[in-house]
Amino acid sequence: MADVKALPLRHDKAVLVFDPENPRSLLCYLEDLEDLFKVHPTLIMNEADKKRTTVKYVPMHEEEMWKGLPEYEDAAKTYKEFITALKTLYPAVHEDQRYSMGDMDRLVGERVRIKREQNHAFERTFSQDLWTKVYTCLQIKNPEQAADTPYGVASVFEAASFFLAG
Numbered sequence: 297m298a299d300v301k302a303l304p305l306r307h308d309k310a311v312l313v314f315d316p317e318n319p320r321s322l323l324c325y326l327e328d329l330e331d332l333f334k335v336h337p338t339l340i341m342n343e344a345d346k347k348r349t350t351v352k353y354v355p356m357h358e359e360e361m362w363k364g365l366p367e368y369e370d371a372a373k374t375y376k377e378f379i380t381a382l383k384t385l386y387p388a389v390h391e392d393q394r395y396s397m398g399d400m401d402r403l404v405g406e407r408v409r410i411k412r413e414q415n416h417a418f419e420r421t422f423s424q425d426l427w428t429k430v431y432t433c434l435q436i437k438n439p440e441q442a443a444d445t446p447y448g449v450a451s452v453f454e455a456a457s458f459f460l461a462g
Contacts, residue, residue, distance in 0.1 A: 319389060433459070
């Protein structure tokens with residue numbers, strides 16, 4: 297029986313999606329392609345058809361880059377070899393390289409910001425008079441600390457306890 301359904305066009309609502317901003321979406325895209333190959337066996341019959349279909353639904357910049365791979369251009373190379381080469385363009389698809397330095401920087405930055413906000417919130421609980429005394433004590437004990445760096449909760453607690461006890 298002939299395959300009467302055509303492949304989706306590039307701008308169809310049900311088209312396959314690969315988002316270059318999220319390289320890990322490549323794995324889902326490739327899974328969806330495998331499903332498409334199974335649904336349209338008479339339209340995608342050989343390695344070249346699979347390669348052409350793979351590059352058809354990606355953004356133009358990605359399409360040009362993917363078509364430039366030797367594994368795409370060389371008819372002797374298999375679809376599987378093409379996919380292996382394709383994955384080398386996106387290190388994030390490999391489990392051992394799942395997270396990037398940028399991910400770590402964002403996470404560390406977020407943690408630093410949260411800690412800083414926590415320290416500022418603790419400092420704001422003191423009356424102005426008590427905070428002035430505590431802050432002066434902390435400056436004397438930690439002369440090297442930058443003025444825009446909040447003191448830790450433990451240090452503030454210790455200094456405040458000193459004034460409240462006496």
